[in-house]
Amino acid sequence: MISALSSPRNPSRRRWLGRLAALGFGTAVLDAPAMAQMAASPDVAALAPAGRLDAAAQADPVAFLDRVGWGASAGQLQALARLGATAYLHELLQPSADPALPPDWAAQLAALPVNQPLETLIPPIVREERAIRQARKDDPQADAADAEARLKAINRFKYDLAQQAAAQQVVLGLYAQNGLQQRLSWFWLNHFNVFRSGNIGPMMGDYTQRVIAPHALGRFRDLLRATMFSPQMLLYLNNAQNARGHVNENYAREVMELHTLGVGSGYTQADVTNLARALTGLGVDLLDKPVRVRPALRADLWRQGLVVFNPARHDADPKTVLGHTLQGRGLDEIDEVIALLADHPATARHISTQLAQYFVADAPPPALVESMTQRWRATGGQIAEVLRAMFTSPAFIASLRQPQFKDPTRYVLSALRASLGDEPIRNPQPVLGMLARLGEPLFGRQTPDGYPLDAGAWDGSGQLTARFEVARQIGGGASALFAPPPDFMRQSAPPATADMAQTMDAPLADHARAKPPHRPPPDLARSAVYLAQQNQLSTATLRALAQADNRLSWNTLWLSSPEFMNA
Amino acid sequence: MQRRHFLQTAAAATLSTPMSRLWAAPAAQGQPKFILVFLRGAYDATNLLVPHANSFYYESRPHIAVPRPGEGADAAIALNADWALHPALRESMLPLWQAGQLAFVPFAGTRDMTRSHFETQDHIELGQGPQTRDFNDGFLNRLVQQIGGRAQPMAFTAQLPLSLRGTHRVPNLAIAQAGHTGIDDRQRALIESMWSHSAQGAAVREGFAVHQTVAQDMQASGWQAEMVAASRGAVAPKGFVAEAVRIGGLMRDSFNVGFIDVGGWDTHVNEATDNGARGQLADKLAALGQGLAGLAQAMGPAWHHTTVVVLSEFGRTFRENGNRGTDHGHGTVYWVLGGAVRGGRIAGEQIVQSPSTLNQNRDDPVLTEDRDLLGGLFQRLWGLRPSQIEAVFPGSRPVDLQLV
Numbered sequence: 001m002i003s004a005l006s007s008p009r010n011p012s013r014r015r016w017l018g019r020l021a022a023l024g025f026g027t028a029v030l031d032a033p034a035m036a037q038m039a040a041s042p043d044v045a046a047l048a049p050a051g052r053l054d055a056a057a058q059a060d061p062v063a064f065l066d067r068v069g070w071g072a073s074a075g076q077l078q079a080l081a082r083l084g085a086t087a088y089l090h091e092l093l094q095p096s097a098d099p100a101l102p103p104d105w106a107a108q109l110a111a112l113p114v115n116q117p118l119e120t121l122i123p124p125i126v127r128e129e130r131a132i133r134q135a136r137k138d139d140p141q142a143d144a145a146d147a148e149a150r151l152k153a154i155n156r157f158k159y160d161l162a163q164q165a166a167a168q169q170v171v172l173g174l175y176a177q178n179g180l181q182q183r184l185s186w187f188w189l190n191h192f193n194v195f196r197s198g199n200i201g202p203m204m205g206d207y208t209q210r211v212i213a214p215h216a217l218g219r220f221r222d223l224l225r226a227t228m229f230s231p232q233m234l235l236y237l238n239n240a241q242n243a244r245g246h247v248n249e250n251y252a253r254e255v256m257e258l259h260t261l262g263v264g265s266g267y268t269q270a271d272v273t274n275l276a277r278a279l280t281g282l283g284v285d286l287l288d289k290p291v292r293v294r295p296a297l298r299a300d301l302w303r304q305g306l307v308v309f310n311p312a313r314h315d316a317d318p319k320t321v322l323g324h325t326l327q328g329r330g331l332d333e334i335d336e337v338i339a340l341l342a343d344h345p346a347t348a349r350h351i352s353t354q355l356a357q358y359f360v361a362d363a364p365p366p367a368l369v370e371s372m373t374q375r376w377r378a379t380g381g382q383i384a385e386v387l388r389a390m391f392t393s394p395a396f397i398a399s400l401r402q403p404q405f406k407d408p409t410r411y412v413l414s415a416l417r418a419s420l421g422d423e424p425i426r427n428p429q430p431v432l433g434m435l436a437r438l439g440e441p442l443f444g445r446q447t448p449d450g451y452p453l454d455a456g457a458w459d460g461s462g463q464l465t466a467r468f469e470v471a472r473q474i475g476g477g478a479s480a481l482f483a484p485p486p487d488f489m490r491q492s493a494p495p496a497t498a499d500m501a502q503t504m505d506a507p508l509a510d511h512a513r514a515k516p517p518h519r520p521p522p523d524l525a526r527s528a529v530y531l532a533q534q535n536q537l538s539t540a541t542l543r544a545l546a547q548a549d550n551r552l553s554w555n556t557l558w559l560s561s562p563e564f565m566n567a
Numbered sequence: 568m569q570r571r572h573f574l575q576t577a578a579a580a581t582l583s584t585p586m587s588r589l590w591a592a593p594a595a596q597g598q599p600k601f602i603l604v605f606l607r608g609a610y611d612a613t614n615l616l617v618p619h620a621n622s623f624y625y626e627s628r629p630h631i632a633v634p635r636p637g638e639g640a641d642a643a644i645a646l647n648a649d650w651a652l653h654p655a656l657r658e659s660m661l662p663l664w665q666a667g668q669l670a671f672v673p674f675a676g677t678r679d680m681t682r683s684h685f686e687t688q689d690h691i692e693l694g695q696g697p698q699t700r701d702f703n704d705g706f707l708n709r710l711v712q713q714i715g716g717r718a719q720p721m722a723f724t725a726q727l728p729l730s731l732r733g734t735h736r737v738p739n740l741a742i743a744q745a746g747h748t749g750i751d752d753r754q755r756a757l758i759e760s761m762w763s764h765s766a767q768g769a770a771v772r773e774g775f776a777v778h779q780t781v782a783q784d785m786q787a788s789g790w791q792a793e794m795v796a797a798s799r800g801a802v803a804p805k806g807f808v809a810e811a812v813r814i815g816g817l818m819r820d821s822f823n824v825g826f827i828d829v830g831g832w833d834t835h836v837n838e839a840t841d842n843g844a845r846g847q848l849a850d851k852l853a854a855l856g857q858g859l860a861g862l863a864q865a866m867g868p869a870w871h872h873t874t875v876v877v878l879s880e881f882g883r884t885f886r887e888n889g890n891r892g893t894d895h896g897h898g899t900v901y902w903v904l905g906g907a908v909r910g911g912r913i914a915g916e917q918i919v920q921s922p923s924t925l926n927q928n929r930d931d932p933v934l935t936e937d938r939d940l941l942g943g944l945f946q947r948l949w950g951l952r953p954s955q956i957e958a959v960f961p962g963s964r965p966v967d968l969q970l971v
Contacts, residue, residue, distance in 0.1 A: 238835045238890065246889020250835040253682070253895065263683045269927065272682075405767075439725040439741075446830055447608070449685050452726070456703060459767050460727035461774035462740040465748065468758055472749050540764060544757040553754055560758050562765045 056397045057085030062533040063400045066567030067359060068092055068391065069179025071414025074528035076179070089391055092180040093384045095217040099176035102424045108489070109171065114164040114205030118231065118306050121161075122203065123288040129154055130287075160488035162201030163432070165208060166442040167489060170428040173413045174420065184216040184383070186409060187358055190450035191351075192227040192259060194236040196443035199286060204443050207232045220351065220381035221342035224259065228338060231284040231306045237448060240283040242276060243313040252276035254448045260341040262350035267322060274319040278326050278337050281314030282307070300330045309334070348376040356390060360399045362454040368395040403566035405455035408438035411467065414567065415474050415559050418529035419522055425481040427489075434470050439463065468560045475555025477519040521552045530558060537563050598717060599872050599948040600818060602825040603707065603730065604859070605692075606879035608832030609684060611893050612900035613885060613931070614843045615852065616671050616913070617643040619651040623921055627886040631893075633843035641844035646671075650913050655849040659856030663863070663904055670910040670970055672901040673917060674934035676881055682895040684833070687880040691937055692730035696962045706938075706959055708733025710945060711824055713955045720824035721777075723814050728826050736769050738777040742810045742817075745781045784820055811858030815865025818873070829855060832879060836890040859904065871906035874948060874971055876941070878902075882931050885920055896930030901940065903970045914968045915940070938963040947971050 057064035061080050065072035068089060080088050101109070113121060129151065136147050169186075176182045189212050194200055200207075211230045215223035227233045234240045237251035252275040257263045285291065285308045293301055293312045300311035309331045316328035324340055326333050341347060352372035356364035368390065375389035376382075390396055406414065412434045435441050439458075445451050524530055525545075537545075541561045548554035558564060617633045618624045625632045633653055636645040643651035644661060650671070652661065663669040678697065679690045693699075694706030707730040711718040722731050722739035731737040750758070755775050762771040807829055818825050831851060839846035859877070863870050878901045883893035904910065916934040918924045926932040942956045942965035956965050 238892075241836055241890045243889065248835055248888055248890050248892070249894050250833075257681075257683050257685075263681050263686045269682065269929075447684065447833070454702075456732055457726050459770060460722070460739040461736075461770040461777060462722075462725065462727075462738065463774075464767060464771050465774035465778045468750050469748060472754075538761075538764070541761045544761045547757055549753075553757075556750070556754060557757055557761065561761050562767070 052394070052397050053089070053392060054084045054086055056400050060400055060533075060536055062529060062536070063403065063567055066406075066410075066414055067396075067400070069183050070173050071410070071417045071567070072529045072532065073417040077528050077532050086392075089388075092178070093217065093388055095181060095214075095384070096178040097214075099172055099178055099182070101171065101175050105171050105175060105424060108485075109168050112164045112168065112205070112489070114161045114168070114202070115209065118203055118206050119288050122199065122286055122306060125154060125158065125202065126199065126286040158199070158202045162196045162204050162443060163429075163486075163488040165201075165204035166432050167428040168205065169208060169442055170413075170431045171425075173409075174416055174431075175424065180387075181213070181216050184387075185213045187355070188212050188216055188223060190445070190453075191354065192223075192233065193445050193448050193450040194232045194443070195446045198235070200232050200236055201443065203232050206230075215383075217384045217387075218382070220347075220376075220383055221338060223383070224342045225335075225338050227259070228255070228334070229282075229304065229307050231286075234282065234284050234307065239279055242280050242282070244277075244280045244315040247273070247276050247280065247315075249273060249276035252279055255341065258448055258450075260350070261344055261346040265344075265346035265350065271321050274321045274326075275337065277315040277317075277319050278321060278333050281310050281312070281330070282334060283310060283313065284308065302331050342381060345373075345377065348373045348381065352376055352386060355386065358453055359387075359390060360396055361402065361404060362456075365395045368393050403563075405459050405566050407451065407453050407458050408435055408440035408463075408467075409442075410567075411565060412438065412470065412474075415471065415564070416478075418527060418564075419474050419524055419555070419559070420481075421522060423482070427481055427483045427485050429486045430473075430478055430480045434473065438466055438470060467565065468556070471559035472552070472556040475521060475524070475559050476552050477521045479517065479519045482517065482519060521550075521555055523551060524555045524558055525551075533563065537561065598823060599874065600823040600825075600866075600869060601945075601948060602814075602818060602827065602862075602873065602875045604875060604877040605688070605728070605730075605826070605828040606832050606855070606877065607684070607688060607828055607830045608834075608879070609687075609881045609883060609895060609899070610832035610851075610879045611834055611838060611848055612673070612879070612882040612898075613893075614839070614848060615653050615656075616646075616673055616900045617651040617653065617843075618649060618920055619643055619645060620649050621920060624885075628843065629887070630891045631839040631843045631887050641842055643844075647913060649917070649919075653849065653852055654844050655853040656856040659853070659860040660904075663860070664911055667911040668863075668906060668908050669902065669904040670908060670912050670914050672903065672915040672935055672940060672968065672970075673913060674898045674915065674931055675878070675901040675937065675940060676898045676931075676933040676935075677937050678933065679881075680897070682881065682897070684880055684895075689729055691878070691880060692728060694730070694938055694941075694960050696938070696960070699961075702729065703732050704734075705730035705732045706941070707731045707824065707826065708735050708737060709959045711735050711737065713951055713959055714824070714949055718824055719822045720826075721817070721822040722826040723810070723817075724826060724828055728828065731826055736773060738773045740777055740781055742781075742813050745778065745813075748775075748778055748782075750775075780821060781817060784817055807854050807858045808861055812861040812865045815862035818862075819866045819869040829858075834883070835888065835892040835894060838887075838892045840891075863904070863906075874903065874905035874908060874944070876901060876903055876944070878937070884930050885925055886929075897926045898931030898933045901937075903944070905971070907971050909969055909971065914970060915966075935966060935968075936963070939966045940968065943967045944970055 057080065061077055062072045064085055065076050065080060069076070069092070083091070109115065132147050132150050135142065136144070172182050185208065189208060192212070194207065196204055207230060211226045211232070212223070215226055233251070237254055238248045239251035242248040242251065249272055253272045256267050256272065256275065261267060284306050285303070286306060288306060291301060291303070291308055291310055293310065297311040302309040311330050314330055316330065318328050319326050321337065322340060322344070326336055349369065353364065353369050356369050356372060360368065371393060372386050372389050376386045379385040412431060416431065432442065436444065440451050541563055544557050545554060548557055613624070614631065614633055619635050633643040633651070634641050636642050636651050641654060644654060644657060645651045646664065652664070660669060677687060677690050679687045681687060692705050693701070695701065695704065705728070707720065711720045712735050720731060720737045722728055722737060723742055724739055725741040727737060727739045759772055759775070762768045811827070814825065814827060834848055837846065838848045859875065866873055879899050881895065881897055882899035883896040885896070888894050918932070918934070920931065922928050924932070938960040942960045942963045945951055945959065946956055946965055947967065948971055956963070
């Protein structure tokens with residue numbers, strides 16, 4: 001079973017790098033067999049009341065595009081009009097390795113250090129940190145200011161890496177062509193939430209681009225495995241510290257409660273404790289140094305990147321999880337656990353429910369969840385197929401007329417996609433600020449449950465007020481988006497010396513301080529998205545828009561309207 | 568007058584008069600104020616309220632037990648023959664305890680045994696008992712309905728907490744975000760008109776009004792001066808401490824039911840360094856204590872009729888785990904503080920923890936249920952009738968611990 005981990009479904013890091021180079025900038029990597037399997041999926045027409053979906057999307061194309069991606073844009077409206085909803089959806093459901101970004105952005109992102117393989121990126125940072133701390137311990141008389149400055153520089157670099165990963169997500173959200181895969185990637189990122197503190201922040205590029213995105217439209221079992229074998233998750237939920245005789249049950253509990261079965265599905269405290277025992281030994285080595293174990297265990301030692309399975313830390317005694325006896329066979333046992341959790345009927349239901357809540361309605365019709373669950377079980381958890389069952393259901397078509405209140409990420413990205421013209425933005429940082437202001441910063445959820453996504457979590461009075469402010473910012477043209485990229489996007493290597501650290505503390509260079517060129521508010525009343533949406537607006541909204549006394553006001557009002565905030 | 572009606576009338580009346588200081592009328596003398604502080608992440612109550620006479624505690628926590636009272640600078644502070652306080656609270660909370668304004672209720676919590684943070688938090692906030700689960704019907708919202716026209720609730724959070732969701736619309740505002748708005752009065756009126764027929768129409772009007780009230784209150788009350796005073800002239804306090812002081816000022820002037828949450832208590836790893844007196848948990852407790860002390864001070868005379876309850880979803884394992892941390896447990900310790908609190912005591916039913924008295928030989932049992940405790944408290948605070956308590960906590964059996 002160990003071989004499964006390096007099978008074509010989980011391309012090794014080296015292969016991934018090769019592909020990244022070949023693509024210029026690669027988000028997802030799905031290999032040929034998986035692609036073929038997707039293409040061989042049942043004929044769409046046979047499954048879907050296609051005429052009804054096409055008609056519904058034609059009647060309200062903005063609502064449709066708001067559901068199947070990050071919101072309507074001029075280009076998407078054209079594609080939808082050309083293909084019709086059914087064919088367009090079929091295209092969106094094909095996983096794509098290439099987000100087809102504007103060329104400048106593709107090149108810029110591919111060059112960011114945060115996209116380097118973790119074993120190149122992380123160990124030098126951690127080694128340097130430890131060396132500084134050790135030196136300070138060894139010689140307390142040494143230059144403390146120097147050590148402080150070096151540590152500060154390292155922390156700054158780590159922060160910059162996390163910012164790069166967040167900025168990259170924004171660029172992908174605004175410009176990637178594979179919109180549904182991007183939107184799902186955010187959903188899974190939230191489902192398998194990790195928080196950007198400590199050494200996790202600098203590894204977020206790897207988490208979004210290698211762990212999550214390639215599997216976003218693939219098989220759930222592979223996605224679960226990718227997260228379980230990710231250093232980010234192992235650190236965040238403490239499985240890195242989970243060892244025989246020193247059991248830490250944090251990850252074992254959350255993987256059952258949040259990632260797979262769902263709370264209340266019948267597992268017990270004993271299941272949690274035994275699962276934690278089964279997962280002992282699966283950990284992380286941030287220094288990428290050889291692991292020594294006694295000869296008898298050497299064959300069972302396994303590592304990939306920074307993730308290590310250390311048989312000396314594993315509890316090899318038999319244990320029972322969910323009525324299933326695990327024989328204590330080391331890494332094979334962990335694969336057994338993945339299958340047990342991923343293929344459990346409760347998992348199919350739990351995650352189908354969450355997908356339906358995110359894409360259709362806060363309280364999805366039980367019949368919809370049932371049909372998705374059945375599709376899940378019939379296809380072995382192929383996410384694209386479960387989504388196909390959802391998007392082509394009568395419940396989904398009906399829901400286009402019962403809009404959902406957008407969570408902040410949906411709101412900000414859709415407002416920007418509707419407002420931005422042909423010229424790509426240069427500085428994603430203001431977008432990160434908007435997301436933070438509205439309470440949904442990227443990688444900023446501290447708890448493993450991820451952000452809540454129901455309307456009640458986001459339509460409180462305080463949030464609405466903040467949202468109108470953001471509407472005004474975007475409606476005004478958000479000139480800062482076209483200013484030169486922030487320093488963290490230019491950061492290409494860790495500062496090697498304290499001198500460099502001091503340089504980084506120096507006031508920002510003139511070009512970064514310069515005020516962005518003023519841009520007049522865009523003419524959103526003539527934008528493709530507004531023209532496509534105007535038939536859906538209420539009398540109250542149209543009346544308010546008619547009273548706007550200038551372009552900024554008009555834009556602010558449209559982006560503040562109930563129709564724009566619900567979709 | 569119902570606030571809802573007032574808001575509508577005010578919105579209709581004029582577009583140019585700002586609805587300033589909407590709730591700034593001073594509260595009637597002696598009207599109770601209540602603040603719920605939710606510690607999200609299940610704080611380790613066993614190291615807050617240390618069973619210092621129990622050797623099983625010291626055996627169970629070889630690395631992270633707080634030293635016995637009298638054992639050096641890091642020692643726990645004896646509160647009575649059985650219980651001692653974490654030393655991180657010496658400066659902030661011990662004076663309140665000594666003034667009889669702080670009580671602890673150990674072995675408190677819910678009957679929910681999932682040990683899931685999220686399930687249990689929801690369970691507490693909904694307060695509906697074991698049978699129902701309506702996510703738009705929190706217990707503080709039901710309380711507000713029972714208090715009637717006297718209630719001026721506010722959630723000092725970025726998101727409206729479940730406990731305040733319900734038929735009475737409650738405003739929310741993250742204090743860090745309170746500032747001046749770039750939306751002018753004309754735009755505001757037009758935005759309100761667009762939303763007037765939608766489900767969120769009331770929230771839109773409320774949002775604008777509250778935002779303005781809070782911004783003006785903060786300016787008027789000179790909270791910055793109070794903040795310096797609360798920290799005794801030390802460097803400007805950050806995070807929770809600063810926010811708590813600002814909240815205190817707002818609660819004093821404008822609100823009487825408040826909600827605050829403080830995250831980050833999930834200490835599976837490295838809960839403490841050296842011993843239980845230092846490290847992650849100690850730092851968080853110290854900041855919490857300073858914040859609460861600052862809040863008490865900022866409330867001024869209103870503190871005399873204010874009651875603050877600090878709670879968390881559950882406690883943690885009685886024994887430490889393999890990583891100088893603790894895992895998810897069951898019973899926890901609730902704090903009750905305020906000017907009129909009958910404190911300086913450990914309230915409610917108690918046991919001596921041992922392998923045979925622990926719940927599942929793992930964690931503290933729950934001897935006082937959250938709904939019974941809070942229902943009993945509300946009964947005393949507002950003189951609510953049994954039928955009203957039943958409306959807030961259906962099927963509960965209010966217990967009167969005489970905390971106020």
